[in-house]
């Protein structure tokens with residue numbers, strides 16, 4: 001019998017599918033549509049210490065095979081998350097991963113400390129060092145290996161939860177930041193966040209988004225994201241969560257085979273909120289048909305030849 005359980009270092013999930021940060025809010029809007037029991041985990045919207053209103057509108061625009069967003073980390077802040085959102089999510093028994101962002105190292109450290117003390121309701125923390133849509137913090141922590149290493153070193157001692165570092169693709173060589181995160185204490189890496197892009201509104205002759213630039217997600221980025229997961233898998237020893245344009249079972253299989261132990265689904269949820277339950281059922285059928293007992297048996301297979309030799 002095929003079991004969909006996966007183990008990513010200290011983090012165990014009952015299936016390898018999770019909702020990507022920022023595409024599932026805190027789960028409330030989807031509660032009547034999907035059974036969160038079907039999810040490996042929900043990664044909540046990027047959380048900051050204080051509430052944030054986000055960027056001026058328009059904040060989203062559709063693009064060929066994808067979308068640009070410039071939400072700017074709108075969220076209710078730590079206090080409201082702990083008092084309102086977390087207790088509600090905990091009732092659904094789903095594993096909750098909190099995506100955190102700060103403008104300073106101290107803000108990340110405070111968030112990590114407070115969330116680590118929030119009891120056993122949290123499965124992991126995801127350090128968002130890759131948001132392209134804020135003026136301070138975010139991506140600025142994720143593009144330089146030394147700045148990233150300094151941040152992870154400060155967060156690690158106060159974080160008793162599994163620590164995920166979410167990498168940005170907006171760098172020349174993502175394996176450098178991946179190695180910096182690993183050597184400074186990350187348990188798991190997730191990749192990728194969105195690619196910085198722009199749409200010009202021909203009528204006004206100006207950038208369409210209120211923030212001028214936004215982050216590109218969806219199928220348009222999938223081959224770029226798969227390549228990055230492949231490269232990072234070959235460069236580090238810690239487990240990976242892959243994402244970028246996953247819509248179908250075949251898309252997710254590419255990420256597993258490139259080296260992801262679990263995957264996150266983001267933009268696809270907007271067009272089909274039932275994507276994760278569908279992929280879960282399809283993965284089970286695929287593994288059974290192919291004679292695999294666990295998704296772990298297909299992780300990283302793209303790195304070896306049919307004889308098991310390294311490619």
Ligand SMILES: Cc1cc2nc3c(=O)[nH]c(=O)nc-3n(C[C@H](O)[C@H](O)[C@H](O)COP(=O)(O)O)c2cc1C
Nearest residue numbers: 020021022046069128192193217218244245266267
């Ligand atoms: C509207 C929107 C909001 C997002 N907000 C966040 C966020 O708060 N924190 C974060 O780490 N990533 C955020 N992301 C990035 C996604 O989690 C994911 O990394 C990216 O969209 C690629 O996956 P996809 O192509 O399946 O959407 C956001 C993406 C979208 C589309």
